[in-house]
Amino acid sequence: MSLLKRMVETPLYIDIRKGALNDLASVLADQRISAGGHFAIVMSKSGKDKFSEQIKKSAPNADLFISPGNSLQDATKLADDLKSKKYDAIVGVGGGRVIDLCKYVATKLEVPMISVATNLAHDGIASPVSILEDKNSRGSFGVNAPLAVVIDLDVVKLAPNRFLKAGIGDVFSNLSAVKDWELATKVNGEKIDGLAASMARISAEALLGRPDSIGSEEFLVALSEALVLSGIAMGIAGTSRPCSGACHEISHAIDLLFPERTKPHGEQVGVGALFATFLRDGFDSFQELGFALLQHDLPISHIDLGFSDEEFGQVIKSAPTTRPDRFTILEHLNLDDKQIKEKISEFNEALKSINFN
Ligand SMILES: [Zn+2]
Structure with missing residues (x-):
């Protein structure tokens, strides 16, 4: 028997269904990512207006943050701000810009990243790449791939x-x-x-x-x-x-x-x-x-x-x-x-x- 094999890195958990967002905290607990729900959720301003009530209900112990932007400086500053809180995971709820920001922040903090897509505009939802603005252009950064991916069909249906x-x-x-x-x-x-x-x-x-x-x-x-x-x-x-x-x-x-x-x-x-x-x-x-x-x-x-x-x-x-x-x-x-x-x-x-x- 051949001893050659390869290790393939994939998300631990992929949840694509209606109502998936309501189970966010229990999914993170079940997957042993965050037993007590101590994680940071980062969203865009418009995402917060739309989904913060729903998320607070499903993850009452999580802290909510508004995404500061999509530049390398924004990502570095957010990582510095979140560092002392020692979160179990960073959860990015949004489109490509928020998810890319959170992948970079989670990689810097060496914690798992959970990707919660609110639209289906791009293939960065589960990829190990972050596109961030860097000195007037957009840089592509290698990062850790999300550990879990959640796509709530009720949520993405609301996207234009x-x-x-x-x-x-x-x-x-x-x-x-x-x-x-x-x-x-x-x-x-x-x-x-x-x-x-x-x-x-x-x-x-x-x-x-x-x-x-x-x-x-x-x-x-x-x-x-x-x-x-x-x-x-x-x-x-x-x-x-x-x-x-x-x-x-x-x-x-x-x-x-x-x-x-x-x-x-x-x-x-x-x-x-x-x-x-x-x-x-x-x-x-x-x-x-x-x-x-x-x-x-x-x-x-x-x-x-x-x-x-x-x-x-x-x-x-x-x-x-x-x-x-x-x-x-x-x-x-x-x-x-x-x-x-x-x-x-x-x-x-x-x-x-x-x-x-
Ligand atoms: Zn593409």
């Missing part, structure tokens, strides 16, 4: 539709990210982690071809599971590679070049994934992803995101500089200005086969 749909775009972008990873393996000899790649791809395939969307509770469960599994795939890989390729480089370039005009992350990476798929794969894959995005009323082009061809050209040109260590179809083709212009006009033509409006 746009913040539920964006998560679909983030999950679909896995298809393109995995293809970029495979390309890097073939062309550059980069090592691929088969388990992480499978989990990222299967998460996206679980949503492909489903007839329903965010109006259906079953779909919200599938989307939640896909986002959680994507996060675990990143944990297994030890990097965001399974869920982030040219699709994410394009989105990061939009964030850097046009910070005042950004759209939800999942919308941007969905368009990035479709453009990367156009550059890299056959027409069938391009159409499949394009139709899938359209089915959920997600943007399929830079024009839908509010950018001209020229602006998108600037985005494509600078995208590779956002992740210098990552090899994707953009680094592989290394397009010059003229070629970028041609590819964008071919992309616009190809989109006509998807968009009949």
Whole structure:
């Protein structure tokens, strides 16, 4: 018998259901994370207005804090403020910004982090990565993955539709990210982690071809599971590679070049994934992803995101500089200005086969 095996770090507890928020303290007690309920809950101001009554009932011994912001300085200061209280765990209740802040704070304090998602806009819910603002840009920091993940369907249903749909775009972008990873393996000899790649791809395939969307509770469960599994795939890989390729480089370039005009992350990476798929794969894959995005009323082009061809050209040109260590179809083709212009006009033509409006 082979003695070779691998240790896979996953959350101890994943709870996706209606009413999950009401059982927060008992879940932490049952899982031996916090027997007496002495933990810190960090929420956004709007989250506190909406959910603090409900949370106080379910976790009366916990202390509630308003998230100070999403910068590295905010996270460092919050960790310093909470240090002396010796909490059993840090619970982040909110969207990506609050969860990323809390992952960083919990890692600094060396205590477990519990991720309670109030929307499904991104795949950071269970990932070992925190995106924090750092000196006018956004830095990606490796942190401990959440020890437990709680998604209350009654809560996420209250999120604006746009913040539920964006998560679909983030999950679909896995298809393109995995293809970029495979390309890097073939062309550059980069090592691929088969388990992480499978989990990222299967998460996206679980949503492909489903007839329903965010109006259906079953779909919200599938989307939640896909986002959680994507996060675990990143944990297994030890990097965001399974869920982030040219699709994410394009989105990061939009964030850097046009910070005042950004759209939800999942919308941007969905368009990035479709453009990367156009550059890299056959027409069938391009159409499949394009139709899938359209089915959920997600943007399929830079024009839908509010950018001209020229602006998108600037985005494509600078995208590779956002992740210098990552090899994707953009680094592989290394397009010059003229070629970028041609590819964008071919992309616009190809989109006509998807968009009949
Ligand atoms: Zn993403």
